Structure formats: structure tokens, C-alpha cells
Amino acid sequence: MPATSLPEDISPLTVNRLSVYLRCLRRLQELGETRTSSKALARRFHLSATQIRKDLAQFGEFGIRGVGYEVAELKEGLETLLGVHRTHPAVLVGAGNIGTALARFPGFSSGGFRIFAIFDNDLDKVGRRIRDIEVFHSRDLGRVVAEVGAEIGILAVPAAAAQENCDALVAAGIQAVLNFAPVQLEAGPAVRVKNVDLLIFLEELAFFLK
């Protein structure tokens, strides 16, 4: 029986691993497996069995001692924990290369997120649609964010425009920002910001090249 209580201090590292576990369970379900164990998951997906158990233990008891975990049950438990059992409304700011790719990315819609609007200040793009999502002018950001009740803002604008667009998102009441621009954004403490800097990923790889 999943308890799904929500303790206060959970590390992002743990949360990221929960996402990984969720992927693994979805994969097992595709393969028709109905039951698993921390050891089986660890072996197959190169994880740590102890860590899986410790991570889950923070949220309740998901397994049966001596037996293991019910795949469907644990999967649903993780979906609930991560909050992807419902769909989160999001908006995308920036309809350039990366923004367009994100708008077309099918994974979001099937994974608990939906982009309801795109913003750009290029008048050639305003009014067009990317995958059925309308592109609005940036000046309408506040209004549209409120209308669609967006919780998450995805920032895919040039570095120089990132802070002002972040400010606009925050002013419009957004709660979390996924930022693809290579700048350290300044948002209030109430807004969670996650930075995704493609160059930093490559630089990490470059560092470890011998």
C-alpha cells in the first residue's frame, strides 16, 4: 500500500532518481513484467538496489517484504509522487530553434505536461501554429498565462532576453521555470528554476576526455 505522504525535505537528486525508476517501470510494463524487486531493477538498469529502497522509503512502503514490488502499483505510486498523474499546463517562451523543437517534442504531452501557448516577439512568427499550439506576441504573455492557468514556463530565448521574460512569467504567476538560456536567472524564492545549459553538458564531457 503506497502511503504517498509528502515529507518536507527531499533532495533533487532523489527526485531525479524517482523519474529514472518510473521510466524503468514503464519499460518493464511494456515488456509484460508484472512484479519486480530492487535487486532485479538494479541489475537490469544499472542502479543501486539499496538506493532504490532508501529513496522509496522516504515516501511510504511500496513493496512487500520477501516478495518485491508490484510493477503497476509502484509505477502509479511514482507518478503520483512526481505529480504526473495529472497534466501540468505549461507555456513556452521563444519560438527559435530550441523552442520549436520543444513545441514539437511529443514526450511532453504523453508525460504529464502540455504546452498551451508559445510566445515570441518576432511578428513573422506571431499568429502561426507549431503543432497546433498558437504563437502569441510576448506582450500578451501575462494575459494568456493567466487564461490557461500555466504552472510551468519553459524559457528558450537568447541569453540577453532571458531575465526579462523570466520576470514576465513570474509576474504572471508561474510557479516553475525550465530555463534553456545560459544565464543564472533571478526569480523569487517562491519560483523554482531549473537550468538546462547544453554547452555545460558538453563541457563536462570535454573535461573528462583524456
Added chain:
Amino acid sequence: MPATSLPEDISPLTVNRLSVYLRCLRRLQELGETRTSSKALARRFHLSATQIRKDLAQFGEFGIRGVGYEVAELKEGLETLLGVHRTHPAVLVGAGNIGTALARFPGFSSGGFRIFAIFDNDLDKVGRRIRDIEVFHSRDLGRVVAEVGAEIGILAVPAAAAQENCDALVAAGIQAVLNFAPVQLEAGPAVRVKNVDLLIFLEELAFFLK
């Protein structure tokens, strides 16, 4: 005087922060600042002054006690440490949404990386060019990777095709893989893999929404 010695056990966390510091220094240089200090950096970019010093200390002495750091000198030191003082040859596998956006992304070329070839198995795409980079058929991956001497492979293919393409990259002698597919890849211990899963980023944000 930068020592730029290379100790053996450096954490990826440290390396990512070095990348952040490098961005900060570039920004200061744009603004015409010629000298800075750990405290000044920390205040301006919301970092930890002690941590900046500790991170740098692992690689030598970059500053002057009582004075601070020379912006240009520290910037170059970090570029050398991260290995971006030279350009790393890379290839991109997958010319779909994300692959195309990556190929067009100007940041790579200006940041120490260059994509020399794109691979796809869609014959409609083979032979075309994206931003002057030729799209080859995936069957030519081994030959072309060897020809251009690619060190880094960027994987932007569907999940189901990720492992086989990773295998092909590894067989061709690639040393590091940046993987955008939502799968835990199996590469040898000699190959460094960095996973970038957009859904996991959003799930982290979703978790922390109240």
C-alpha cells in the same frame, strides 16, 4: 600563475561549476571588468565565495592573495581546464526535431565544439544539409566518424534506436556521448555518457510544485 595540473578525482559537480564560473567571467569581460574576487563573483552571480576558491584550488593557484583574480587570466585557465581552448570534433545522430535544433544551435561552434556530420536513416534527409553540415546515412557512421576524428557523439534519436546507435558510435571510437534519448545506455567504462532527459527536468519541477 595557473598551474593547470590535472588531479585524478574531480567530481562532475565541480566541473559543472567551473563551466558556470567560465560563463560569469565571460560576462564580466564583456562588461569590461578586468579584475574580480571570489566575493564579487558570489554576490553578483549568486554563488558561494568559499566554493569558488575551493573548486579552483583543486587545479592550482589562480589568484593573488589580498587582491583577487585577473578576469582574463582566470577565464583562460578555466577554458584550458575544461578543454575548450581547442575545438572538439563531434557528430550528431538523428536529424529529427531535437537533432535539427542542435545542429542549428550556434552556441556549440562558438563554445569549443563543432559538429562535423549528422546521421539519420531517413533517406529523405540523407544528402541534405543543416547549417552546412551534411546528413549521412547511418550506415556510414563508422567510416565518417573515423574520417572526421570525432571525439563526441550527440544522440538525438528515438529511445528504441538509442542503444544500437550508441554501440555504433562506441565501435567507431567515440570517447563521449551526450544522450537525449530517455534510456539508460550501456557503453563501456572507457566511454563517458551524459544523459539529458527533458522530461526528467520537468518532472523535477512538477514534484516541487505545491
Added chain:
DNA sequence: GATTGTGAATAGATTCACAGCT
């Protein structure tokens, strides 16, 4: 007999506090 869940032990990362330079 097998596996979970967990306190204790270990390893790793960050912060503190100050000696050592300029």
C-alpha cells in the same frame, strides 16, 4: 529463502575559520 525497510557506518560535498600573502 527471499526481499523489504532502516539504523549505523562510510564516503562525499559544503561551509567555517583562519593562516599566509600582497
Added chain:
DNA sequence: AGCTGTGAATCTATTCACAATC
């Protein structure tokens, strides 16, 4: 006087080892 570089102290994360359960 002010800042770097660093050992010591603290905090965080992971792993070990085993009691509890099926």
C-alpha cells in the same frame, strides 16, 4: 586592510548490514 588558499568541522548522500516480514 583585504583576499586567497586550506585544514577542520559540518552537513548531505550513499552504502552496509541486519531485523522484520512474507
